[in-house]
Amino acid sequence: MDMLLEALASLLTFESVITVLVGVSAGLFIGAMPGLTATMALAVLLPFTFSMEALQGLIALGGVYMGSIYGGAFTAILINTPGTPSSIATTFDGYPMARQGRAYEAIAAATIASVAGGIVGVIFLLVLAPPLARWAVAFGPSEMFWVAMLGLTLVASLSSDSLLKGLLGGCIGILLSTIGVSPVGGESRFIFGYPPLQGGIELIVALIGLFVIPELLTMAAEGRGALPGQTELRKKEVSILSIARRIFGKPVNLIRSCLIGQIIAIIPGAGGNVTSLVAYNEARRFSRDPKSFGKGNVDGVVASESSNNVMVAGSMVPLLTLGIPGAPPDAIILGVLLMHGLRPGLDLFTESGVLTNGFILSMGMAALLLLPVGLLGGRLIHRVVIRTPYYFLVPSIAMVTILGTFALRNSLLDVGIMLILGTAGYFLRLIGIQPAPIVLGLILGGIAEEGYVQTLMAAVVDPIPWLRLLHNPLSMVLAGMVVLGAATTLVPMWLARKGLLDRVDEDDGRSP
Amino acid sequence: MILRLNTDIAAGTVGLVFAAVLWLPREEIGRLSIIFPRAILVLLCLIAVALIVKGVIRPGGRQVEITGSPRRLFTVIAGFFLWWGLVEVLGFLVTTLVAFFALTWYLARVETRVTWQRLLKWTPVILGLVIVFYLTFKEVLNVRLPTGLFF
Numbered sequence: 001m002d003m004l005l006e007a008l009a010s011l012l013t014f015e016s017v018i019t020v021l022v023g024v025s026a027g028l029f030i031g032a033m034p035g036l037t038a039t040m041a042l043a044v045l046l047p048f049t050f051s052m053e054a055l056q057g058l059i060a061l062g063g064v065y066m067g068s069i070y071g072g073a074f075t076a077i078l079i080n081t082p083g084t085p086s087s088i089a090t091t092f093d094g095y096p097m098a099r100q101g102r103a104y105e106a107i108a109a110a111t112i113a114s115v116a117g118g119i120v121g122v123i124f125l126l127v128l129a130p131p132l133a134r135w136a137v138a139f140g141p142s143e144m145f146w147v148a149m150l151g152l153t154l155v156a157s158l159s160s161d162s163l164l165k166g167l168l169g170g171c172i173g174i175l176l177s178t179i180g181v182s183p184v185g186g187e188s189r190f191i192f193g194y195p196p197l198q199g200g201i202e203l204i205v206a207l208i209g210l211f212v213i214p215e216l217l218t219m220a221a222e223g224r225g226a227l228p229g230q231t232e233l234r235k236k237e238v239s240i241l242s243i244a245r246r247i248f249g250k251p252v253n254l255i256r257s258c259l260i261g262q263i264i265a266i267i268p269g270a271g272g273n274v275t276s277l278v279a280y281n282e283a284r285r286f287s288r289d290p291k292s293f294g295k296g297n298v299d300g301v302v303a304s305e306s307s308n309n310v311m312v313a314g315s316m317v318p319l320l321t322l323g324i325p326g327a328p329p330d331a332i333i334l335g336v337l338l339m340h341g342l343r344p345g346l347d348l349f350t351e352s353g354v355l356t357n358g359f360i361l362s363m364g365m366a367a368l369l370l371l372p373v374g375l376l377g378g379r380l381i382h383r384v385v386i387r388t389p390y391y392f393l394v395p396s397i398a399m400v401t402i403l404g405t406f407a408l409r410n411s412l413l414d415v416g417i418m419l420i421l422g423t424a425g426y427f428l429r430l431i432g433i434q435p436a437p438i439v440l441g442l443i444l445g446g447i448a449e450e451g452y453v454q455t456l457m458a459a460v461v462d463p464i465p466w467l468r469l470l471h472n473p474l475s476m477v478l479a480g481m482v483v484l485g486a487a488t489t490l491v492p493m494w495l496a497r498k499g500l501l502d503r504v505d506e507d508d509g510r511s512p
Numbered sequence: 513m514i515l516r517l518n519t520d521i522a523a524g525t526v527g528l529v530f531a532a533v534l535w536l537p538r539e540e541i542g543r544l545s546i547i548f549p550r551a552i553l554v555l556l557c558l559i560a561v562a563l564i565v566k567g568v569i570r571p572g573g574r575q576v577e578i579t580g581s582p583r584r585l586f587t588v589i590a591g592f593f594l595w596w597g598l599v600e601v602l603g604f605l606v607t608t609l610v611a612f613f614a615l616t617w618y619l620a621r622v623e624t625r626v627t628w629q630r631l632l633k634w635t636p637v638i639l640g641l642v643i644v645f646y647l648t649f650k651e652v653l654n655v656r657l658p659t660g661l662f663f
Contacts, residue, residue, distance in 0.1 A: 162520075162572060164563050168527045171556040175534055178549040185545030190534050213592070220588040221580030223622035391619035392634075395612045396641060398592065402599075402608075403645060407655040415596050423589055428526065430576040431519040449548040456547065 004126075007357035010055065011365065019056055020362055023063025024369045028377050030064075031071025032083045038068040042332040054340035055355050059362035061336060065329055066118055066312050066366040070374060073110040073305055077103060079397065081212045085203065086308035088439065089280035091211070093293060093300030100296050108243045109298045110305040111374040113254065116247075117306035118367025120258040121265070121313030125360050128262075128317070141458070142469045145451025146478035148444040150278075162432055169433045173441020174448070176201050183446060184453040196413050205405055205414045206421055206442050210435035212401050213422020216394050223390070240375070246298070253283050253299050254306055261307030265314030277440060279307035313363045320348055320356065513578045520567030527560030584622070591615055603660030605646050612638050 010016070023045075030041035045064050049057035072084030077094035090110060097106040139147070152170055179190045180200025191197035247254060257279040264275040283303035284293040293300050319330045321344065334344070342348060348356045388396070405418045425435050452469075459468035470476050531553050566572075578585060595611040602610070616634060620626050649655040 162523075164520075164559055164566065165523050168523060168556065168559045168563065171552055171559060172527070172530055174552050175530070175549060175556065178552070182541075182545035185542050187542050187545040189541050189545055189549065217585055217588060218579065220619060221578065221582070221585035223580060223584070223619070389620070391616050391622075392637070394588075394619055395615040398595070398615070399608055399612065399642065399645060402595070403649055403655075403657075406604075406657070407649060407653065410656055412596070412600060412658065415599070419592050419596055423592075428523075430578065431517070431522045431526070432573060433523055433526070445552075452548050452551075453544060457544070 003353035004357050004361075006354045007361055010354065010358050011059070011361050016056070016059060016362065017365070019052075019060045020063040020365050021369055021373070023060040024067035024366050024373050025377070027064035027067025027069075028071040028074075028370075028373060029067075031068030032074040032377075038065055038072075038084050038086070039329045039332065041065075041068040042329050049336065054342065055358050055362075057336055057340070058333070058355070058359040059366075061333060062359060062363045063366040063369070065333070066309065066363055066370065067373070068329075069308055069312055070110070070114040070118075070305070070370050073114070073301075074107065074377075077106045077110065077301070079393075080215050081397070082207065085207055085443075086276055086311070087304065088207070088211075088436065089276040089304035090301055092280060092304075092436075093295070093297050094304075096294065096296035097298065097301070102296065105243060105298060106301050108240050108375070109247060109301045111371060112240075112244050112247055113257075113302040113304075113306040114309040114374070115367050115370050116254060117258055117261060117309030118312060118370065119364055120306075121262065121310040122360055122364035122367065124262045124310070125313040125316055125320075125363075126357075139474075141451040141454035142471065142475045143451070143478055145448055145455060145469060146475055146482060148448035148451060149482045150478060152440065152444055152448070165432045166434070166437045169428075169435075169437030170441040172433075173206075173438040173443075174445035175441075176206065176438070177442045177445025178449065183450050184457070196411070199409065199411075201417055201421075201442070202408055202414060203439075203442055204408055205418045207439055208401050208405055209418035209421035210425040210439055212397065213419065214426040214429055214435070216397055217423070217426045219390055220394055243298075247302055252286075253302055256282060256286070257303040257307040258310045261310030262314045264307075265311040266317045274443060275311045276304040276308040277436075279303040309367065313360065316360070316363075320344055513582045515576050515578070516574065517576050518567045518571045519573035519576060520563050520571050522567075524560040524563035524567060527556055527563065531556045531560065581622075584619075587618065588615070591618070599658050599660070601660050603662045604657040605642070606660070606662045608642050608646070609638070612642055 026045060027038070027041050030045075031038060041064050042061055045061070049060050052060065069084060069086050072082055072087035073090045073094065075081045075083040076087040076090040077098050080091050080095040082088045082091055094106045094110065097103065152174075175190075177200070180188065180198050182189055188195075188198050260279045260282060261275045264278060280293075280300055280303045283299050284290050287293065287297070287299060289297070315330050316333070319334055337344065337348075342352055342355070401418070402415055405415050406412065408414060425438070428438075429435065455468050456465050459465035462468055470479055534549070535553055591611065591614065595607060598607045598610075601607075613631070616638065617626055617631060620630075624630075646657070650657055
C-alpha cells in the first residue's frame with residue numbers, strides 16, 4: 001500500500017501528466033490511421049523515450065498503447081476500417097451507426113467504454129496479477145489449441161447469412177496463416193518456389209486488404225463517400241451524459257465484456273483482436289435483440305471497445321510477472337523494461353514496486369485522459385472524414401494504406417498481397433464470404449497449429465494420439481466450451497428452420 | 513449490375529479451387545509441417561462440397577449485385593495495381609503524385625466537370641498531402657521508401 005501511495009505521488013506531477021497526455025494524443029493519432037497498429041505506434045515512438053527516466057519512458061509508452069488501441073475505433077466507426085486489429089468488432093456496429101447518422105453516439109459510446117475498460121483493466125492488474133498469472137501458466141499446447149478452436153466457433157456467428165460460408169472463410173484464413181515457414185517443422189510451405197513468401201502473410205497486411213480495399217472499391221464504384229454527405233455527428237440530439245446513462249444504466253454488457261477481455265488478455269499471445277471478437281459475440285448472443293447486431297447496435301461498440309481496452313492493462317499480467325507478452329505490443333514494453341535493467345518477476349513488485357505501480361497507475365490516468373482527448377479529437381477526425389470529398393478520400397486512404405502496409409516490413413510484396421486479398425475480398429463478399437471469418441482464421445491459425453502439432457508430437461507413443469488433446473480437466477472444459485459455443489450458434493438456425501423463431505418475433509411484435 | 517449466380521455453388525467452387533492450389537505442392541513438405549494444413553484442407557474440401565450440394569438442393573442467393581458502376585470498379589482496381597507496379601520503377605513519391613492526380617480526376621468526373629482550372633486548384637492540396645505523408649514516413653519514421661528512377 002505504501003508503494004502504491006508513493007507511486008501515486010510520483011505520478012501526480014506536472015511532468016508525468018503532460019507525458020501521459022502527449023502519449024495518449026500521439027497514440028490516438030497513430031491508432032486512428034488505418035494500417036498503423038498499436039505495436040507500430042509503440043515501436044515508432046520508442047526512440048523518443050530513450051532519454052527519459054525509466055518511469056517517464058514507461059508511462060509515455062503506456063499512454064501511447066492506450067491511445068492507439070482506442071484510436072483504432074475512430075476509423076472503424078467512420079470509414080469501416082479498423083485502425084488497429086483490436087477494433088475489428090467495432091466496425092460491425094460502429095460503421096452502420098455512422099451510416100445512420102449516429103457517428104457521434106458511436107464515438108462517444110466507444111470513448112466511455114474505452115475509459116471504463118481501461119480503468120477496469122488497471123484494477124484487475126493491480127489486484128489480481130499474481131493468481132491470474134499462475135492460472136495462465138497452466139495453459140499448455142492442448143489448451144491453446146482449444147482456446148483457438150473456441151475463437152473459431154465465432155466464425156459461424158460472424159457470418160450471419162450462412163454457417164457453411166462462414167466456416168469456409170475461416171478455413172481459407174487458417175490456410176493463409178500456414179503460408180511461409182512452419183512454426184513446428186521449420187519447413188517452407190505453399191510458397192510456390194517464390195522465396196519472399198517465406199515470411200508468410202502478415203496479419204496486418206491481410207487485415208488492411210480485406211477490410212480497407214473492398215470499402216474503397218465500393219466507394220469508387222458507387223461514386224460516394226464513406227458516409228452519406230449529409231451525415232452529421234448529431235451531437236445536439238445525443239449528449240455524452242445520456243450515452244453514459246445508457247451504458248452504465250444496464251451495466252451487464254460492460255461487465256461481461258470487461259471480464260471476457262481480462263480472461264483472454266492473460267492468455268499469452270491472444271491479443272486485443274481476439275478479445276474484442278469474443279466479447280462482441282457474447283454480447284450478441286446474450287442480447288434480447290441479437291438481430292440488431294451488425295445493423296447499428298451501440299452494445300456491439302461497447303462490448304468491443306471495453307474489452308480491447310481492458311486488454312491493454314490486462315495483458316500486462318503475464319508480462320510483468322512472467323515476462324511473457326500477453327499481446328504483441330507488450331513485447332515493446334518488455335524491451336523497455338529490460339533496457340532499464342528491470343527483469344519481470346517478483347522483483348518488479350518488491351524492489352522496483354514504486355516504478356511498477358507507477359506504470360500501472362499511469363495506464364489508469366491514460367484511460368481517464370481518453371475522455372477529453374478522445375472527444376475533442378473525435379470531432380476533428382469526424383470533420384476531416386465527413387468534409388473531404390470522396391474523390392480525395394479514396395486516393396488519400398489508398399496512399400496511407402499503401403504506406404502503412406509497406407512500412408510494416410519494407411516490402412512491396414506485402415502491398416501486392418494486400419491489394420490481391422482486398423480485390424478477392426470484394427468479390428468474395430459478393431458471394432457471401434465475409435472478410436471477418438477469414439481474418440479470424442488467419443489470427444487463430446498459428447495458435448491452433450502450434451497447439452495441435454505439439455500435442456500430437458507429445459502423444460506419438462499413445463495408442464490414440466489425438467486423445468491427448470483432452471488429457472486434463474482444463475482441456476476438457478475448454479473442449480466442452482467449444483462444443484457448447486458451436487451448438488448455441490446452431491440453435492437459432494434450427495429454431496428458424498422449425499419456424500419457432502418467427503413465432504417468437506411475432507409475439508414480440510404484438511407486445512407493447 | 514445484377515448477375516444471375518448461385519452463390520452457394522460459387523462459394524463452394526472457390527473453396528475447391530483454393531484447396532486445389534494448396535494441395536498440389538504439399539507432397540514436398542515433411543509430416544510435422546503438413547499435418548495441420550492437411551487436416552484443414554480436408555475440412556475445406558468437405559465444406560466446399562457441402563456448399564455445392566446445398567446449392568443444388570436448396571440454393572441460398574441466386575444473384576449478386578455490383579453496386580455502382582462496374583466500369584469504374586475495374587478501372588480503380590487496375591489503377592491500384594498500376595500504382596503498386598510503378599512504385600519500384602518511378603519511386604514512391606512520383607508514382608503516388610501521378611496516381612493521386614489520376615484517381616482524383618477520374619473519380620471527380622462522376623459528380624462534376626473537371627476543368628484544368630479545377631485541377632490546378634486541387635494541386636496544392638494533393639501536393640501537400642502526398643509530401644507531408646512522404647516526409648513523415650521517410651524522415652520521422654525512418655521508413656526507406658522505394659526511390660526508383662527519381663526520389
